[in-house]
Amino acid sequence: MTTSSSSQRIGVVGYGHLGQFLVHRILKDGADHGLSLAFVWNRNPDKLKGVVPDDLILDNLSLSATRPCDVIVEVCHPQIVKDFGLHFLSQSHFMVGSPSALSDSDLNQKLRQAAQMHGKTLYVPSGALWGGQDIQRLNDSGDLKALFIRMSKHPSCFRLTTDLLSGCTEDEGRRVLYRGSVAELCPLAPNNINTMAAAAVAAGTLGFTGVQGEIVSDTALSDYHVVEVEVTGPTGFSVNTVRRNPARLGAVTGSATYNSFWNSLLVCKGHGGRVYLC
Ligand SMILES: NC(=O)c1ccc[n+]([C@@H]2O[C@H](COP(=O)([O-])OP(=O)(O)OC[C@H]3O[C@@H](n4cnc5c(N)ncnc54)[C@H](O)[C@@H]3O)[C@@H](O)[C@H]2O)c1
Structure with missing residues (x-):
C-alpha cells in the first residue's frame, strides 16, 4: 500500500474535458499534493502534441506497464474499462471515471477479483453523487x-x-x-x-x-x-x-464535478484489494 507521504505517479487515460482538467491540474498543482504525471494517453495523440510534454505521451495503451505509476485514471469511455481495466489493476490502483462500465456484471466481478488478487484498489469517484x-x-x-x-x-x-x-x-x-x-x-x-x-x-x-x-x-x-x-x-x-x-x-x-474528480484523485493512496468509493 502506498503511504500518503510518498509521491503518487498518475497515468491519465483520455484527454477530453475531464482528462484535460486533471492533466493540467496535476501539472499545475500536483507537486503541492505529492502528485506527478506518469503518462497521458489519448485515442488521437495529435491532441496531446505541444500541450503535454513529449516524454509523458503514451502512444500505445497496451504498453502502460512501461510507465510505472501508482494510479491509472480512466476518463475516456466505458469500453476502455472493459478492454484495459484488468491490465491496469495488475500494475496500479485504478480510478474508473466511467463506472457505468461496471453495470456489466461479468466485468464488475472480474475487476473486483483482479483488485483482490493484485492488492490494488478499484476506485470509483463519487462524481455528482452527494452522500x-x-x-x-x-x-x-x-x-x-x-x-x-x-x-x-x-x-x-x-x-x-x-x-x-x-x-x-x-x-x-x-x-x-x-x-x-x-x-x-x-x-x-x-x-x-x-x-x-x-x-x-x-x-x-x-x-x-x-x-x-x-x-x-x-x-x-x-x-x-x-x-x-x-x-x-x-x-x-x-x-x-x-x-x-x-x-x-x-x-x-456539471462544472462542480471537475473539482469532485480532483478531490477523488487525492484520496487514491491505496485502500487494499477492493472497490472503494472516493
Ligand atoms: N463519474 C462521473 O461522475 C462522470 C462525470 C462526467 C463524465 N464521466 C465519464 O468520464 C468519461 C470522460 O468524460 P469527459 O467529459 O471527459 O468526456 P469527453 O467526451 O470530453 O472526452 C472523452 C475522451 O475519450 C475519447 N474517447 C471516446 N470514446 C472512446 C473510445 N471508445 N476509445 C478511446 N477513446 C475514446 C474521446 O476522443 C475524448 O478524448 C466519459 O465516459 C464520461 O461518461 C463520468
Whole structure:
C-alpha cells in the first residue's frame, strides 16, 4: 500500500474535458499534493502534441506497464474499462471515471477479483453523487433498504444510445425519459448516469439491478443539472437530497464535478484489494 507521504505517479487515460482538467491540474498543482504525471494517453495523440510534454505521451495503451505509476485514471469511455481495466489493476490502483462500465456484471466481478488478487484498489469517484460515503456506510451495516436517484437535465445535455428524446421541442418542459434499474439505464445513457453507477457501487447489497433511477429531460434547466437521491433505511429512516450542479447548455458534465474528480484523485493512496468509493 502506498503511504500518503510518498509521491503518487498518475497515468491519465483520455484527454477530453475531464482528462484535460486533471492533466493540467496535476501539472499545475500536483507537486503541492505529492502528485506527478506518469503518462497521458489519448485515442488521437495529435491532441496531446505541444500541450503535454513529449516524454509523458503514451502512444500505445497496451504498453502502460512501461510507465510505472501508482494510479491509472480512466476518463475516456466505458469500453476502455472493459478492454484495459484488468491490465491496469495488475500494475496500479485504478480510478474508473466511467463506472457505468461496471453495470456489466461479468466485468464488475472480474475487476473486483483482479483488485483482490493484485492488492490494488478499484476506485470509483463519487462524481455528482452527494452522500455516497453515508450510503456506503448504511449499506455496509446491512440497513440500506432502497435507493432511488433522479437526474434531470436540459435535453441538450443527454447523450443517449436510443431515441428517447425524439420529438423534443425547445419549450417542451419536463419529460421522464426512462425509469428503471441502473442496470437498465446504463446502456441507454452511458455518459449521463455515472453518478447513478457510483451510487450502485456504494449500495453494493442492492447493486445495479436493485438501485432504481430516473432520467428526466427538462427544457427549463438551462443552467444546471439536478441530482435527487432518496435513501431508505429501516423503521421509517429516510434521507432525501437535491443537488444543483451548475452546467452549460449541452454540457454532459456539471462544472462542480471537475473539482469532485480532483478531490477523488487525492484520496487514491491505496485502500487494499477492493472497490472503494472516493
Ligand atoms: N463519474 C462521473 O461522475 C462522470 C462525470 C462526467 C463524465 N464521466 C465519464 O468520464 C468519461 C470522460 O468524460 P469527459 O467529459 O471527459 O468526456 P469527453 O467526451 O470530453 O472526452 C472523452 C475522451 O475519450 C475519447 N474517447 C471516446 N470514446 C472512446 C473510445 N471508445 N476509445 C478511446 N477513446 C475514446 C474521446 O476522443 C475524448 O478524448 C466519459 O465516459 C464520461 O461518461 C463520468
